[in-house]
Amino acid sequence: MVRISILLFFLHFSVNRSVTIDEEKVINLGSKSCKLIRKGNLENRSLFLSLHDDENTSVVAFNEVSQSIGQPVLIELQQSGSRFIKYGYNGLEYSIDPNRIFTEIGLTSTLKKYNKSFPNEVKESLIKFSKQLLELILPSDKKKYIVAIHNNSNDNYSAKSYVGNKDAEKIYMNPAEDVDDFFFVINQQDFEFFKAKKRNVILQSKQATDDGSFSIFCARNSQAYINIEAQDGHKDVQKKMIKEAYELIMSK
Numbered sequence: 001m002v003r004i005s006i007l008l009f010f011l012h013f014s015v016n017r018s019v020t021i022d023e024e025k026v027i028n029l030g031s032k033s034c035k036l037i038r039k040g041n042l043e044n045r046s047l048f049l050s051l052h053d054d055e056n057t058s059v060v061a062f063n064e065v066s067q068s069i070g071q072p073v074l075i076e077l078q079q080s081g082s083r084f085i086k087y088g089y090n091g092l093e094y095s096i097d098p099n100r101i102f103t104e105i106g107l108t109s110t111l112k113k114y115n116k117s118f119p120n121e122v123k124e125s126l127i128k129f130s131k132q133l134l135e136l137i138l139p140s141d142k143k144k145y146i147v148a149i150h151n152n153s154n155d156n157y158s159a160k161s162y163v164g165n166k167d168a169e170k171i172y173m174n175p176a177e178d179v180d181d182f183f184f185v186i187n188q189q190d191f192e193f194f195k196a197k198k199r200n201v202i203l204q205s206k207q208a209t210d211d212g213s214f215s216i217f218c219a220r221n222s223q224a225y226i227n228i229e230a231q232d233g234h235k236d237v238q239k240k241m242i243k244e245a246y247e248l249i250m251s252k
């Protein structure tokens with residue numbers, strides 16, 4: 001009888017223990033701000049990340065398959081629905097690509113690329129911003145996979161962009177697949193997994209250019225990471241890719 005009540009106590013405890021998160025954090029960007037939404041099951045073995053606020057196919061695809069993969073946490077950075085986020089300082093706006101801020105070199109380049117000039121205060125605040133984001137994004141266990149979800153358009157960035165490019169160590173492209181739909185990984189095993197499935201996949205090179213992207217950060221910090229790129233509107237393809245990435249994670 002004692003044993004049964006102890007067992008019941010533990011069952012009760014585990015049923016009521018909160019393993020899900022559903023929160024919105026407002027983060028300061030000078031006179032502007034952005035939101036970081038975190039929602040899902042913290043105990044899932046993966047964590048999904050959407051950094052570009054205009055890449056909506058990926059978020060819809062995630063939401064439609066989430067249930068079937070145990071509702072992992074999705075972290076979404078939102079500001080005004082565009083790729084770039086704006087920082088406000090002294091009555092002016094500064095643009096940055098939120099996926100180019102995770103190293104100081106990358107952050108400086110993104111500030112230079114999208115703004116005529118910028119005061120050092122802006123750069124310093126953005127370094128703090130990127131640290132704050134990382135604190136909210138990174139799991140305590142580096143082996144827990146972060147799956148970045150992105151969308152591209154038909155006419156620019158694709159798996160083909162890596163042909164003859166030092167940023168890629170290995171490339172596999174299946175001629176039957178759209179070049180805009182591809183996995184981007186940072187370890188050899190993951191590359192082989194998607195290649196065996198005949199999916200377009202790029203393995204990031206150890207000598208890849210430091211552009212401040214999250215993939216560079218993860219490679220340097222041994223954080224497990226996969227990026228799922230799909231053309232805008234390729235929702236069904238991206239749903240399938242999300243399930244395949246999850247299959248890989250569960251096989252580890």
Ligand SMILES: [Zn+2]
Nearest residue numbers: 052055150151
């Ligand atoms: Zn993106």
